Amino acid sequence: MSRIGKNPIKILEGVNVSIDGNLIKVDGVKGTLQYIFNKNMIVDVSEGFVNVKRNSDEKFQRALHGTTRQLIQNMILGVSQGFSKELELIGVGYQAIAQGNRLTLQLGFSHDIIFDVPDCITITAERTSIKVEGIDKQLVGSVAAKIRSFRPPEPYKGKGVRYKDEYVRSKQGKTVGAK
Numbered sequence: 001m002s003r004i005g006k007n008p009i010k011i012l013e014g015v016n017v018s019i020d021g022n023l024i025k026v027d028g029v030k031g032t033l034q035y036i037f038n039k040n041m042i043v044d045v046s047e048g049f050v051n052v053k054r055n056s057d058e059k060f061q062r063a064l065h066g067t068t069r070q071l072i073q074n075m076i077l078g079v080s081q082g083f084s085k086e087l088e089l090i091g092v093g094y095q096a097i098a099q100g101n102r103l104t105l106q107l108g109f110s111h112d113i114i115f116d117v118p119d120c121i122t123i124t125a126e127r128t129s130i131k132v133e134g135i136d137k138q139l140v141g142s143v144a145a146k147i148r149s150f151r152p153p154e155p156y157k158g159k160g161v162r163y164k165d166e167y168v169r170s171k172q173g174k175t176v177g178a179k
Contacts, residue, residue, distance in 0.1 A: 005065035009050040009073050012080045017045050024072060028079025031120065031135045035075060039067050039070035048067035050076075085144035087130040091159035094151075103130070107151040107161070115147060129164075 001137050011017055016027040024043060026033050036045060040055040040061050052069040054061040089096060097104045103123050105113040117123050122133040128145060134140045153160035153168040162168060
């Protein structure tokens with residue numbers, strides 16, 4: 001049995017979980033999330049816990065068991081606490097400006113990069129730092145990765161967009177050899 005899948009999920013205070021067929025709906029202080037799980041998974045809510053079980057021991061169901069459990073866990077944490085990722089801009093003249101649901105990035109190109117933020121994501125920018133917040137863990141990570149992809153950190157000078165506390169291994173530049 002899946003080590004992760006067999007662990008029950010504690011429903012936090014202020015969170016309401018409802019199941020309708022294959023649809024699980026989680027309501028909390030920060031918002032509402034829905035997920036359609038596989039019909040072979042058995043999800044039941046009882047006594048303040050959510051349990052995920054599977055019908056058989058097939059390889060596909062074993063693989064899906066822990067994943068389904070963790071996705072439901074992330075939904076419960078997201079609607080109660082939320083998730084966030086922090087990014088840093090390193091480089092001369094690199095800066096970010098958040099205006100409404102748009103993020104304007106100056107990353108050393110001849111033009112500014114304008115990024116439209118999805119509805120359920122909140123972005124705050126303070127010149128050289130960006131904070132991405134939301135209730136959907138997958139979407140928060142995806143948006144942070146997309147922003148990072150505009151100018152990933154390069155190994156020679158370390159310039160670019162990186163996650164906070166990310167270690168970028170630096171390389172030695174070319175040297176002129178004697179002939």
